[in-house]
Amino acid sequence: MEQQTQVHSILGIDIGSVNTQATLIARVEGTFRFVARAQSPTTLEDPWSDVAIGARHAIEQLSQIAARPMLNDKGDVVSPEQPDGAGVDLCVITCSAAQPLRVVLAGLVSDLSLDSMRRAAAGTYTWVEDVIGLLGTERLSDEARARRIMSIQPDVVCIAGGLDGGAEVPVLDLVEAVTLGASLLDQAVRPKIVFAGNANLRSRVGQIVGQQTEVLMAEGNVRPNLETENLDPLMNELEVLHAHDKIGRVPGIAACAAWSALPMLSTARSLGHVIQYLSALDDQSRGALGVDVGAATTSIATGFKGNLHLSVRSDIGTAFGGTRLLREIGAAAILRWLPFELTEGELEAFLINKELHPLSIPQDTRELLIEHAITREAIRATLRTAKPSWYTDRQAALDDLMPLIDPIVGAGAVLTRAPRPGQAALMLLDALEPIGVTTLNLDVYGLIPALGLAALAQPLSATQAIENNGLLTLGTAIVPVGRARLGETILSVKISYEGGGDLEVEVAAGTLEVLPLSLGQKASLRLSPRRGINIGYGPGRGVKLPDVNGGMVGLIIDARGRPLSLPSNVEKRRQRIQQWLWDMGA
């Protein structure tokens, strides 16, 4: 705690695939607050090939904005803070610019060990290049397995299979085949093997792999028994490998690391820390969710009662991975969110041009809405990866829908730099389809990467910076769910403003409305759903919320229904999408 009192200023540097952001958080009148931020293009590639250069560009800009020199003559961060105000007490570095780990998963049964490994791999920056199953329809010969390893040349092969005390021979066969494939590769490119299967086999696995390549034993089977899934040990091994073999090898990262007293962290993990913290606050009957749509990666972190679930899609971002998304979900899934016509060829051309010029931004509304459509589907694709790992925390009453979540935090430039706040709010609502009552926020100052790491040394920094308006509130969203005919009244809303005045509204099924409740304003709400309609407190149960904060958009009543459905008729669908944009002031 003594160290905590000594820290007055924190410099966060987040090295992204496209941009590097520098954020200054400092104690102002005794509490941590956001002070300033700046960004500069990441200098990972030619002609720079050194991320420290981009970090210095961003810090120089930040120094200018905050009128506080932060670099010395050698270009290093000045720390601790000097008597004249120069420098900072703590510098923290997060990074999402590293290559993901290229992973092959090898297991016995698809819906057991392999599925569990898929979820574990999704917990950090990985690309699953192939899945080799020993049993099931796609049974391969030893030769074919070895060939696959040889042709893919992955960084890591994860092997699981066999419950603890269960199957042995097939698991060892799998290990042999993988080792064989690995041994045929040049020593420099041989994949490491991570074993997360039958714990009784660890020593025999070690013997089989021998000196052929490095083998790591996860501290637990991903499926110790039929009922239990244990993802953390494998996830931890993969995260350590990514930090060491990928982040650690980003050119110039060592120079940045030298500025920081704390170890570097991936941007997604930092988001996870903040969301975990938010989920442990206040009303623990609801989870917290953070979604970060970056240029190359989309991450979703959820916290339920302090338990974190992190899902990282390193293959989908707003600049890189658009064509990958297109192959995964098809053009129609993206095009359905547009209020105008766009051909599949034009969409693919748009995605490729964006990848060729990843820094570029849309100038007109048409291009902006295409980016927003891609963002919706990037989030939805990540959500599909994330959701299965929430099962143990899900609320039994609302099984087929999203669990109750409050707050939701959006991060990443496509959300936080949306020209109109209604656009960001609509993207979050369309993509996540939350239910009940939730608050939509944006990390407009880019605080989350810094706070997620700084909180490890300075827990107060995260609490105070967030409470001191560190996140921009878009508004409270009320999403009633239940069966109703279109146009039928399903909810009565009474707003009593803190400064006086009431507003009563009858909400019809199928509508999207924004009621006035602006940023800084407070009101109490009385919500009275019709019988059978649920606003998160049980079917037909109303609630009085005494202290609801306003936001940039206002109070959003999303009665469009869940799951969200769009008209199949193209013209009607485009009209509906346009109507929703207008409804949200977007």
Added chain:
Amino acid sequence: MSGTVAYYPPETRVMPLTIIRRERLLPTPGKVLVNIQERLQATQIVAQADVTGEVRIVNIARVLRVPAAKAFRYLKVKEGDDVKAGAVLASRGVLSGARALSPVDGFVGRVDKSTGRVLIQVVAKPFELNAYLPGVVINVLASRGVVIEVTGALIQGTVGFGGESFGVLHVTASEPTEVLHAKSIDVSSHGAIVVGGAWIDESALQQGTQLQVRGIIAGSLEGRLLEMARSMAFPIILTEGLGKLAMARPIFKLLQGQAGREASISAITRTRWGITRPEIIIPLPADSRPALPSNVGMLLANNSRVRVVRGPHHGEVGNVTSVADQPRRIENGARVYGAEVNLDASGKMFVPLANLEILR
């Protein structure tokens, strides 16, 4: 954010005369066939390597019906031995004993004593690496490849489809705005690298195949033709990107001025982790040794020569007249930092910094 904006944009190189060096590397260690200071033809083979292909596993223990740990005692081969199909890998007994035979021609890649298995690797045809550039070998990287240097013009494209090629530049357009149609490609384009102006028409791709062109360079290509472009037997380089975009005039002028010369082109495009841009290299004689291209990024400043990479003026080139110190609102409502650019074709415009790249 306020104060002077220091911005280092991405760059595209359009250089009439420079020194170009390219590393040519084998995919696996092999043999380098040329020497330092040797002058090369573009199509000359500079290195070759045996690339292994298929793998066959023979379970000796199972064939000989012996425990895995004892199988290696009966082996007749060792790791690295060449074997023919039918060659005896292991045998037990003298006359009628069991024998394990190699199923293919290849070499013994590995003997796994713990499992009693022998792995035979099939050698595919040798991989041959050509020089790509008609230049001089300035470095030999033992068993991996060479570094070749040439003086000439260098133009970086934006995206390409296909691999490398070498041939005479046949400029078919008189303006960078001219669309490349089939009729622009006649028999004189046979075996040449065709240079168009704006976008490539579908008929031009078909005609290019008919006349066996060695490559097409143009401004752009419509998205609907992507699959077709990817399936062409020759490389395609787009200087601007996808859509209907004219070629940037400075690029067109440089190509037009070198019509009839030979060029090495590479359409290989990689957008991350070791960006590889498609490129056009036109070897040229030089009276004196030109400078090596700088590997230091340039700060955007007044008079910077820039190209717009997105938005309504995509592909247009101009000079920066001022870098704005405050964000401004653009058409879609966003407030962004930008620069005033005097575009050659459209005059003075405010362009977001993020949508500019430096031409040098």
